[in-house]
Amino acid sequence: MFQDFKHVGDRPVAIQVKEYVKRLIIKGSLQSDQKLPSTREMSGLLKVSRNTVIAAYEGLEDDGFAYAIPGKGSYVAAMAGHVAADQGGAEGSFTWQIDWKARMNDYAVSAVELDRMKQGIRAPKGTISFTSIAPDEQLFDLGDVRRAFLDRMAIEGQMLLNYGYAKGYKPLIDYLMRYMENKGVDLSGKDMLITSGFTEGFDMVLSALRPSARRGAAICENPTHHTAIKNLKLQGFELTGIPMERDGIDVEQLEAVLQKQPTRFDLAYLTPSYHNPTGIVMSPAKRSAVMSLMTRYQIPVIEDGFNEELRYSGAHVAPLIATAGQGNGVIYIGSHSKVLFPGLRVGWVLGDRALIDHLESIKRARTIHTSTIDQSILYQYLLNGNFDKYVKKARMEYKRKYELTKASCETYLPETQLSGDGGLHLFLTFPSGVNTHRLLEACKEQGVIFTPGDRFFIQEGEGLNTLRLGFSRVTDEHIEQGIRIIGEQLTKFL
């Protein structure tokens, strides 16, 4: 025994010795009340210093795995309640098996069925992938993030590590309220909740607005963000999709749907700023028209502020919540995660005070509060002015890639309808009859993948001739090369 101890570099050796002995006890190789080798002996056996062994034995005692008899040595403590690995089958009395799959309810089953990540497109290394719309981490200014952390730590110290508030980190709320005010939002009667990213905010809002006694009904753009479709379906909403035009949702169709069933809808989910997947920015005229309809039919709007910050050019366009003035019909869900750092899970919900009060309790019941470290790093980073600097750089870089992607599409995919006014992706519509799942199969063999567009549509079978090209994490060379390959394969399907 004790021959197979090996310690690894970057962890205190005494802890490694403690854990090693613990495992021998757990496995049953060391029995209750068995004497452990003396510290001098063990030091020789494991080839570590005697002080290390002394510290390890103390640790074993602290954790209840050993006891010391003064003048005699250390002994293995009795292991209460253990089923030793080698007798698990024999004793077996508690080792019953539950069929967990059979115990899962509809919600859990749907969560798996609707989980696109689990049906993700796998491709060998070296494949040119247009599937991601995550930011390019090469742009991240790590030094600024590190400084933000250290700055905040120096100011707040231990407080950052103890419990925070469900509503969020106060300095960040204040900052973001002002930030939204600077987008033209009238804050009177409104309040804000910090969430762990957009998704948590969206899911919580839906869980509060889902009717108790019947299925909910929601209006959305068609196509729209597939994660939003997933969450709406998971929360039991039936979706009515309104087609997209070049300048945003088709307002006439929207009106027709509302006229037909004026009291049917519980809410509308809209992404006016960088619609995902089409990349379309809703025109100011349409924003007014949409808000006017929503007002007439009294339908609450969930506004997805998705990548609003990445507009490359043009005049500032106010979000819907600003257009609503003192009205409280719009719930705005924002996040810097998508532009800035997705690893920091911070988003916010801005809306009517009574609504936020309910969401705060739901937040507390679900996750207590969002990571204070994340919130405080983001706050200090914003305060230090790094965000403005970063966005300037990011806009420039993504704009360049956007133009390259667009030009490559125009060269190699001449028959294709393009949409996307910026952001991190373009949306392509081929002549009907082209099936982008089959196109994907063909391209994959040539080392190129993308996201077929049908998953962004409400009804199965819609949008089979569409695809989304995410370019944020693809090099210039690969953008051109990848689109050329897609073009070559496409000719086989035309």
Next chain:
Amino acid sequence: MFQDFKHVGDRPVAIQVKEYVKRLIIKGSLQSDQKLPSTREMSGLLKVSRNTVIAAYEGLEDDGFAYAIPGKGSYVAAMAGHVAADQGGAEGSFTWQIDWKARMNDYAVSAVELDRMKQGIRAPKGTISFTSIAPDEQLFDLGDVRRAFLDRMAIEGQMLLNYGYAKGYKPLIDYLMRYMENKGVDLSGKDMLITSGFTEGFDMVLSALRPSARRGAAICENPTHHTAIKNLKLQGFELTGIPMERDGIDVEQLEAVLQKQPTRFDLAYLTPSYHNPTGIVMSPAKRSAVMSLMTRYQIPVIEDGFNEELRYSGAHVAPLIATAGQGNGVIYIGSHSKVLFPGLRVGWVLGDRALIDHLESIKRARTIHTSTIDQSILYQYLLNGNFDKYVKKARMEYKRKYELTKASCETYLPETQLSGDGGLHLFLTFPSGVNTHRLLEACKEQGVIFTPGDRFFIQEGEGLNTLRLGFSRVTDEHIEQGIRIIGEQLTKFL
């Protein structure tokens, strides 16, 4: 105009100027196509450098709030879709009001009603408060946390800031799997999901196990953690509480309940290690007895690993999930947050692989993934061996406070039944007839507050003669003084 600009210290001045001008535009003080003062002029007006103004104007252009005419100057861009604050009432066309309270569903209403924090005991500053069981932040080793962050940043760099995996940060999962194995858990057939603290894990497990077609039924200790009661109720479970004895749940009662309705229960929620609020550690004999019953009746167990790490002394007692050997009937939910840093929202669920697979999809639908920063700081902190060092210090300090609290209770509250084998709190039971809400009112006037115990009980009106004393954040002096005051007030009620 421009007279009221004041810049604050710790934020780049150009950004402050940009935001200042933005607000003037938003408020309507600057109109569309109005010429902005020249950079030289503005520099004089605001008393900032000309370069600062140039940078601010550039920022306004980037954000679409201004445009430049070469050779002429900068102009205010048209504000599309804005309702200026001073005309909100007048235009008013979109400013409809929704009665959000009326739109809230049962879940949202219950979340508020069950939200104890909103009915919290408020007390003036200087009050001696025994209400908290959060760790004492004075014990936090900030330097070690800072180093863990910097170490991990140096190793992983930008990767830490981009999207992670729903399942969790791989090195942390590997570490915690090993950690659980060292507690005697047989990992075969099991898997782990990282969550944003215990609460998220618990809420997700319940949302997956809640029956689709009827209300759920759960067994739990009585009293038990009030947050757990809240989450169980919110997810629609009916609770059957089993009384506590000195060494844990009353096994005879448990058996009687199961015999009576052998197929009724969907799950049991148990906290064997540091039961909250009683502080009782379930004896090894009872652990076996409980597991034997759960096996016989095939009832899944959710094991709350609450503060297991804080045991002050005695032999190691295996968690229930270790007792189950290769069985998959126990779902263990752990968290270092309660002992270590609650501000870092990291917990884990360990259980059957098929179950974890479903929970992973639910996690993705709810919050995408837990903060990578939090996970990686925790991982590096653990790897560096800081946890063992910290727990040693924390155990010593809390043990001392525990003994002081216990001694003070024995001195000043001689007629009181005490429970609690350690942890961060003691649970007190007075002779029946004493109402701790009324006692609290009396004590509050003398500057002492605590948590009345009835909120930990399943049925309304139970446990009115009990209270929980959290001592982790109370000074030695205040512990003695506070308990003396409680004792003085108590005599009035006996």
